[in-house]
Amino acid sequence: MKKIFIAVLFLGTLFSSNGIFAQTETSGRTEYRQTHTKSTELKHTKLKVNFDYAKEQMNGEEWLTASPHFYPSDSLILDAKAMLIHEVALDKNGAKTPLKYAYKDDMLRITLDKTYTRNQDYTVYIKYTARPNEVKDKGSAAITDAKGLYFVNAQGKDADKPTQIWTQGETEASSAWFPTIDKPNQKTTQEIYMTVPDKYVTLSNGLMKSSVKEGNGLRTDHWVMDKKHAPYLFFMGVGDYAVVKDKWRNIPVDYYVEKEYEAYAKQIFGNTPEMLEFFSKKLNYDYPWSKYAQITARDYVSGAMENTTAVLHQESAQQKPGDLIDENRWEDVISHELFHHWFGDLVTTESWSNLTVNESFANYSEYLWNEYKYGKDFADYTLMKAAEGYFRDPSNVTKDLVRFNYHHKEDMFDAVSYNKGGSILHMLRNYLGDEAFWAGMHDYLKTNEYGTGEAHQFRLSLEKVSGKDLNWFLNQWYFNSGHPTVS
Template identity: 55%
Template structure:
């Protein structure tokens, strides 16, 4: 699963979200396309260590009393009631001990019948008790591990009528979701989809909901013929019922964990693709049919790459990918049918600015690490998620080169270190309050980086051979962390406890101070290390030091094992650069005593992206005092790698009085750089100058192929001439692109025209998902300057938007926008009463009406959401 997991998704608009809702979006999308990377050094991160006195409960693996062998479901859809009537047949056997009872997970259902079914299909009713969470069945006699039972259950799943919760990673645990079931929301498709992880599939079928169970399944779903269905495995039958309905049957004949079962129903355009003899299908909305291969088209190459790399061919019957509305996380690796949130759905032009290949790789790689080999318990979830996270690096390295991969590693480290300021836990942890806590930056980003360390510790050949052995040994089984360690020990012949204990079974990270010196033909690398949690743990860190003299360098292995280590290397002359982590693999923070000349040399000569970026970070700070630092930043504008050019654009101190050559260079980049992210950064940089002589440059940028560049150009023009920006914005009003919508919303928010109000009203009908967050924020700003009638109707619109979805962030954003309007008019009323004696009664009454309306809207939203919680 990928957390946007939320992360994952609103990065483009995180500032607007925070301003609107004030909520904490601790998870986000994708490992890092749009992050403003910081200096990953100890002194940039304020350390906060929280000590909790509350004792957490030990979380053992779930006991296996029964082996769940097969689940057969016959399902109907009641769109009107948002119910899912179903008949389930569960085939299972006692695991070891004899028993006369069975406990199934079944949340929020009506249980109509429970029976024991014989081979002929005859049913004998069984006694049971049901508490709305678990179904406890009296089997009527004692069965042993030699017996196989078939349990029949007639039930109705009612997901909207049960109390639900959620987490930062997965915002709801309803399990089954009806999207626009009555078709009341114009422009929004009617869909049904499921989300099983962690333990929510029991909201739509009875099961034993544990990651250490494995079952095959067969799902028959009856629905209107206009809908396309998707589930695990192969579509083995479609029956036309002759009344506008059909029944599709999906058969999954390879065993997988119950949380990986899925079902999706909706009107999709299906694009067919192929890998070897495996069907590879892409399910998107009809409007994006032409873009399906632009979104998912690298999937066959990924299948080939991962199959060869792992020495284990993709093990399942097919691979489908589907995009749905209102998804509660980032993406999910349901076996043979991965599900993605609508943020992935972008047209060809939008994909120029941002694509989600990393998430696509992440969910696909789960089909080896998570689906084929599954974590024994949620305590071991890094065995799923750390590998999926690292697959993003592996794919980027294969497809786009090491610089792109290292950029991803950099972003992951930033995310982990950010979380580590107030949370430090073991990767594999058996003590937690809620299983959802496991889906964090430790399990994902830190876990992926730990695998990168492991790869560097044993070498590429041993690393991938160990993974191949791990997969072959544990295929279609559940595992704990020790199975991974044993695979590495078997291949390398070495004891690996030292690595697994300090990285998987311990918390925190090292803080390293590197001191470099040269004296008497000897180069020194002196290291001092601490542990960020204050535990006193001393890490064993195999690194590589590098000594540079001119264009030549020598690399020396060093092994940090003490609080202070000193390494000496012969050097006939004083080196131009001494470096203690030549491969830039360190998982932690560091300080170094390098000076500007050394960073200039490092940028010019070191081949790695991370080393060059690190040098530019330091030179950015020194540019006003040191001309060589500034000149190196200017030279970086021509770097061959786009991310370094972009960082140079962002880092150079620029003003209207800056060197004409630098201004001309930034202007040229804004119009001509081959990468849209760099052009966008240049336009944004120039826009901050608020220089009217740049108006023509911004006008030219409106013809750019990049939506993001056009959006920044419109914003820049708005700072110079708001009336002109309004005129130029009009042709873009019907465009659905999020970046453009945000730019136009910014422009129109300062207007008092009817055109602007109509724009906002129309956009609320067409903008979907996370694009509505900034729209709410800007509409609140617009309403703050409007007349009573417009504001009253606007508050009603915001209220309805907040209640049109179950997404907690959307509800919070709607409330935040109304509160923003409320605050503005409370301030106006106070100013009027205190300072303006000529204020009319009508004006005062108008403000009071608006304040009353806003408070009533907030109360209504709170009441409705509280009622839903109670239900």
């Protein structure tokens, strides 16, 4: 996730921080935000969806394959926000047996047909309607809404705006468009059949395996993601886009832009293949996913989002040669979202408290790319700007980088997790030396790939590679707050 409109965001942060301060002081809030307990292990999520543009709803069918995580269990508890649930059944090779369920307070509690053990997979079928406009969560300063699924100009009433559909999962809004365990410590493979008006293109995670015309002006695209990732990284986009094709090694690199920007798509996003090569080499870990696409969206609720293989950028990414003549103001965002495909998508924060293992790395990737492409002086200048961003909000001084007592999970998306965390990585790199730092980064990815991470796992990798104890460093910089004052 990348926030932009720093000034606006900063105001929002100030207001919300003041609110937290007031609450902390008066109520002494010390709630411990523990990592979500894994009772169930998601395995595969298969969806068939179509869209009701008039009602701004989505009709969905889901086949969810899962098993108990460790302890035997006869129940499956899913997040499902503001939905209508029509049918819940056990699916055994296509034969459906109805299951008992209770749907209340955005939780779908399903009673399975028997007790399953941890090695026994089952598949549950759910027929539902997603109603994003009924979702009660209201978002935050960093992510200004939490409807999960967004219809833009769905009835075509605004002549100046394209009709689009897009989704935004982070932090826990994917469960507004499919029932799931909407926590970052779950991972599942995925396939989605999206039925849309034939005039539109679609984008989702992974590769499109088929595209079939339905004969009534509709078309069904089948997208398959064969490597597991967290539910908040699921994505669907639908609209009238030009798709500009690029390539890195044998991996398709696609840019989805509104048609009037088609001619400039490579000027905006064209450094992506070079970034893929640079980061793959630096990490000694080749980009692990089947394609890399970037799409723009109208009325987006944040800056950009690292949905695996299907990054969403807000509309200001779209620039014309007049805008691009001095600089591409979106380049930091492009490197940030790409780097998340290792730090965030491949190894995912196990909880929002540990968001640093996603956002500090993505933040630091902006420095790394700038250093490589434009030189150390320019990169150092951007690092100074980042530090200024941290210092601007006095409340940042009191926040630990890893925080188990945040007020709202989206408060974690602040200048501590981003700016300060990125600067701390820069410090670690200088302390350990380039070679040890990069070997440690590689070890952390390799050890935790397709799983989750927390700050201690990063420490263990750096210690293993360098032979140096780093508890003192993490205690000071990750589990404590503030900064040295030099006078």
